[in-house]
Amino acid sequence: MTSFTVQPGQPTPAERVRAVPPAARRPGLAGTLRSEFTKIRSLRSTYFTLIAFFLAGVGFAVAAAAGNRANGGQALFDPTATSLQGAVHLGELIIVVIGALVITSEYGTRMISTSLTAMPRRGVLYAAKTVVLTCVTFTVALVTSFASFFAGQAVLGPGHGGASIASPDALRSVLLSTVFVTCCALLAFGLGAIIRYTAGAVTTLFGLVFLIPLLGEALPTNWFHDIARWLPGGGALEPIIATKPLPGQSYLFGPYGELAVFAGYAAIALIAGFLLFRRRDN
Amino acid sequence: MIEAKGLAKRYGGKTAVAGLSFTVRPGLVTGFLGPNGAGKTTTMRLILGLDRPTEGSVTINGKPFSGLYSPMREVGALLDAKAVHGGRSAYNHLLCLAQTNDIPRERVDEVLSVVGLSEVARKRSKGFSLGMSQRLGIAATLLGDPEILMFDEPVNGLDPEGILWIRNLMKRLAAEGRTVFVSSHLMSEMENTADHLIVIGRGKLIADCSMAEFIARSTQQAVRAVTPRPDALARAVAGAGGRATITGNVTADGSGELELHGLDPARIGDIAFAAGVPLHLLAPSRASLEEAFMELTADSVEYQGAAHEPRQLAGTGKRTS
Numbered sequence A: 001m002t003s004f005t006v007q008p009g010q011p012t013p014a015e016r017v018r019a020v021p022p023a024a025r026r027p028g029l030a031g032t033l034r035s036e037f038t039k040i041r042s043l044r045s046t047y048f049t050l051i052a053f054f055l056a057g058v059g060f061a062v063a064a065a066a067g068n069r070a071n072g073g074q075a076l077f078d079p080t081a082t083s084l085q086g087a088v089h090l091g092e093l094i095i096v097v098i099g100a101l102v103i104t105s106e107y108g109t110r111m112i113s114t115s116l117t118a119m120p121r122r123g124v125l126y127a128a129k130t131v132v133l134t135c136v137t138f139t140v141a142l143v144t145s146f147a148s149f150f151a152g153q154a155v156l157g158p159g160h161g162g163a164s165i166a167s168p169d170a171l172r173s174v175l176l177s178t179v180f181v182t183c184c185a186l187l188a189f190g191l192g193a194i195i196r197y198t199a200g201a202v203t204t205l206f207g208l209v210f211l212i213p214l215l216g217e218a219l220p221t222n223w224f225h226d227i228a229r230w231l232p233g234g235g236a237l238e239p240i241i242a243t244k245p246l247p248g249q250s251y252l253f254g255p256y257g258e259l260a261v262f263a264g265y266a267a268i269a270l271i272a273g274f275l276l277f278r279r280r281d282n
Numbered sequence B: 001m002i003e004a005k006g007l008a009k010r011y012g013g014k015t016a017v018a019g020l021s022f023t024v025r026p027g028l029v030t031g032f033l034g035p036n037g038a039g040k041t042t043t044m045r046l047i048l049g050l051d052r053p054t055e056g057s058v059t060i061n062g063k064p065f066s067g068l069y070s071p072m073r074e075v076g077a078l079l080d081a082k083a084v085h086g087g088r089s090a091y092n093h094l095l096c097l098a099q100t101n102d103i104p105r106e107r108v109d110e111v112l113s114v115v116g117l118s119e120v121a122r123k124r125s126k127g128f129s130l131g132m133s134q135r136l137g138i139a140a141t142l143l144g145d146p147e148i149l150m151f152d153e154p155v156n157g158l159d160p161e162g163i164l165w166i167r168n169l170m171k172r173l174a175a176e177g178r179t180v181f182v183s184s185h186l187m188s189e190m191e192n193t194a195d196h197l198i199v200i201g202r203g204k205l206i207a208d209c210s211m212a213e214f215i216a217r218s219t220q221q222a223v224r225a226v227t228p229r230p231d232a233l234a235r236a237v238a239g240a241g242g243r244a245t246i247t248g249n250v251t252a253d254g255s256g257e258l259e260l261h262g263l264d265p266a267r268i269g270d271i272a273f274a275a276g277v278p279l280h281l282l283a284p285s286r287a288s289l290e291e292a293f294m295e296l297t298a299d300s301v302e303y304q305g306a307a308h309e310p311r312q313l314a315g316t317g318k319r320t321s
Helices: A029-041 A044-067 A079-108 A111-118 A122-156 A170-195 A198-216 A221-230 A234-241 A255-279 B040-047 B090-100 B106-114 B130-142 B160-175 B187-191 B211-218 B230-239 B265-275 B289-298
Strands: B002-011 B014-024 B029-033 B055-060 B075-078 B148-152 B179-184 B196-201 B204-210 B222-227 B243-250 B256-261 B281-285
Touching (some): A044 A079, A044 A122, A079 A198, A079 A234, A111 A122, A111 B090, A170 A255, B014 B055, B014 B196, B040 B055, B075 B130, B090 B130, B106 B130, B130 B160, B196 B289, B204 B289, B230 B265
Parallel strands (some): B029 B196
Antiparallel strands (some): B002 B055
16 A cells, blocks of 8 residues: 655645545444543643642541541541542542543534544444543542552551551442542533533532532521432532441431432433533534 | 535524535535635534534435444545644544544554644644644544545635645545535635635525636636737727727836737737737736625625526625624
């Protein structure tokens, strides 16, 4: 197979170069998954965001453990939750940015029209983005959760109430915090697909996970207790990483229940985002 | 083959495209002309399925764009050279597009060398000049070696070298038997490139004819001559049944210019020779195609092919652009 280079301004003979082998089967999800992985790994913002999340998560675990060494002996001190607080809250703060950017950066740069010209089946493109984002954030969140847990426990040490991964519910908390952070990314992605602007998507998400729970607390206590377990953020998320009973918060679901509620919000955003993505002009 | 049938698109209350029907055929460069705001980009977005038509339909080889087996192997489209993520290198930009259609990696290097961007392949496209961005966009269209190529205003903002390069590329692609559909708001740009013209104004079809037809229709049969003896030439031409006008323009050496009607340049040359009048210049003078195009699109004049004369419609205001 020959190949030639066109020098600027010089016409080349009208010969056909068959340079591309025909598609063996209809291109679809497999290729688009590779494409989306190329997209996410070829941007510096991905690395900045993920490294910032990891470092801040582990740093927070170390700082929280150091600050709580004196509480080590208390019955209600939860060494696991102390070490994972950072990871879950930074998930809400940092990981959401990468989740939103996966789709909003395409609108911001108008890359979306190029992407949809290459793969016009919108369901395929949306699914590929969702899967790649899920895999990347899950991996990084898993590493960060484990690193945070071990770093925190190392600082506490056995003398100050440090837990081991074999301690009751410790492994569950580490894994659930990983899933929670992944859900943060997916919620942000769904909102990004709905709103199509990074700032708008991230601001809406902050409103959802920080502001609404805060406003909820302004309600009469019994009303708040009725709705608190259904809120997408705030204290409702504490059971997810808790390995000890949370006094005075019996109105919340348990760890799986609260994670399921949060995942439900992410699912609603993802589905609404998909329906709009499929229907709207891009 | 691109076929539009009654294609219409309204954004809110604003009509961008109003009932367009046309066919773009292979082996030709088809120029898609219209003033800014005429609906060219909208039409291209409708062809690519980026926007949904309000009415009508458009197909590529009989299928809607989203129904194509391997879209990049069938259609390469460049709507907006800056529609890339500037943080990604040229190579990775092309790679992520190629992967969606299972196009092998080696093809990315090939198209980079075809457009002359191999040396900056690993650089982030943020720093690219407009000319380099256009080349990157064109590289993307060539990835799948498609039969149909679409370019929206590809020479906008390019330097003469870049313009020449794109023109030659489009001609070469058409000579290879491909369908090339290229939009522009400048007639002068199409004059040297397009074989066929589709002209729209305010979202409606104004003309769909070959370039030759369009030129014939908009050309006044005039010949320009420069001679040291303009009066003698004017008399000789008038004697042969032509009309001569001395324009009054005088060249540096004192020769005068004439505009001659009713005779072709060969005949005028013979007449001048017979009359012993020396000619310093003899050239067909066409009314500028640009003027003809502007006249055509200034009003909402509707006609197709050469069969009808333009009908002036009353009450047409300035077009929105």
